[in-house]
Amino acid sequence: MKTTARKMISALFISPQLCVIVLMALAVSPSANAVVAFGQEISIPRNTANGSILARHYITPSQVCGKSKCTVKKIIAFPNGGGGTSNAGVITTNVSGISTSLLINGRAYGNSTARVAFTQPIEVQLLGDGRENKGGSLAGGINISPYYYAIETEEYYSSFYIYLKGDITPIDGTCSVPSQTVKLPKTLIQRLERIGSTAGAQSFQIQVNNCPKGYNRIGYTLDPVGGVIENSPGVLPLAGGSTASGIKIRVENAQGTPATMGSSITVDGYSKAAGGSFVIPMQASYIRTDTVTTPGTVNGALNVFIDYR
Template sequence: MKTAAERIISAIFIAPQLCVVALMTLTVSPSARAANVDAFGQELSIPRNSAAGNILARHYFTPMQICGESKCTTNYLATYPNGGGSGGGSNPLITTNVSGISTRLLINGRAYGSQQFSVEISRPIEVQLLSDGRANLGGSLAGEHLHPFYFGLATKESPAEAFRISLRGIITPIDGTCSVPSQTVKLPKTLIYHLAQVGSTAGTQSFQININNCPRGYNRIGYTLDPVGGVIANSPGVLPLAGGSTASGIKIRVENTQGAPATMDTSITVDGYRKAVGGSFAIPMQASYIRTDTVATPGTVKGAMTVSLDYR
């Protein structure tokens, strides 16, 4: 009869495709607050036919940019459809100057419409562009008025002057997207004593993410790995246990080929993609068991992540 330390753990790791169109544009925060800022401000090549509600682009502003502090507290938010139109009301989603494209502003991951409210901004605010179901005709995001602001955000730290956000950039519709086939990765059965302490790994299995049939015309294509169940704080690359898991104290960590934890929730450029050529690409990865708790029991370990594509 085997002891507990000799019992076997096994795992199934699933990487389904999530065909989300989401452009990630990261912002480097300056050292001082700016009252009038632009989001995006570049050429944006996005799929012509995207389902309503798909996120097309993301842009971030840090609390330091908004109020000159590491944290801010809101006073009010005003939204202006089409970059200067009449107030957007309580609906967080407002139209832009480009047919088929709407926008919204998120604070701590939640979208807000025009209102007075008090919320502490503890992380960068996010401005999104979304497909709204109308025909994407392309064109300039710049608003239709002399002062084309889409959002005005006032804070208790700077009550007299709103942080005003304009949208800039030329949208070019592109026909077609890449595809990412779903797959199941099975890790080998492993004895639990190979995971002797918290942080130790075992049972490594190689796999690859295939990004196929990318059309020509995009300036950049990226992919984002999102754990099903959410990112686990202070546990880079680790997937939450999925339904059907019977083991405890052990999870699955997704890694690069050097064994470093994979970057989650951040767009990563698909190396090798060229605007004039397009093509298919394979991204080598690996997955391992990882001991996450001082007490662990053998059994089945399951985890999953989605792979979303972004274009610009």
């Protein structure tokens, strides 16, 4: 037996503090060729950095042109919901401190006559623009029922209109998520006998502290440093300092189910009337990911993003 097979594997799982504000909203369509983005009460921290994404709304190709693929031939952007147009990729809304952006295939558009085909949902974002968030209604003040974007496609005879609605409520303060290091116990490589085998589970908690009152919902999103590994739920890419191969770290919930990555999960127990601090029980373990393995150190890193609604 080779002596290297008896070496131990150590690991470092790192969860640094991050606070990125991301919101989701449902569509409420006022007509067959229009959509309302957001459209409900949205609570947002009063002071947000310029360019911070505060909310996201997705619109499918079938909503825009009635097909699975649309080709845009013209876009008109209306800052504040009317009273002029803009070529800028980010335009102001009717609420001080809040701007908006329309993204197709990941690119932001203002006025445009470029032909752009898309099969994935287009995205409307609410962004902090560096001004104080004073709250108010997103609905523009020029038209009776104002829209912020008009889109013409080759597939549909009429323009498609995007309205922004919803009341913005500024909240003083955000939650804090302290950084932490979780060290898995050393384990023998023989315990990871086949691909998918796990060993060395270590419990830990994500702490969400000092959340203020007033938000309708607080959520968290787990984002692996290095990106999500396709068809490997909960598995983290190897981080710097790793010397092992064929072995990674899998993050799981308290029941041992692989953690959901990239989607906002509600912080259980948060109350709009009370606020407070919360813990999210988790665990991490080694997982064999290849037929060939070598012992050594296994490191992974995970960002925790907090979102508010």
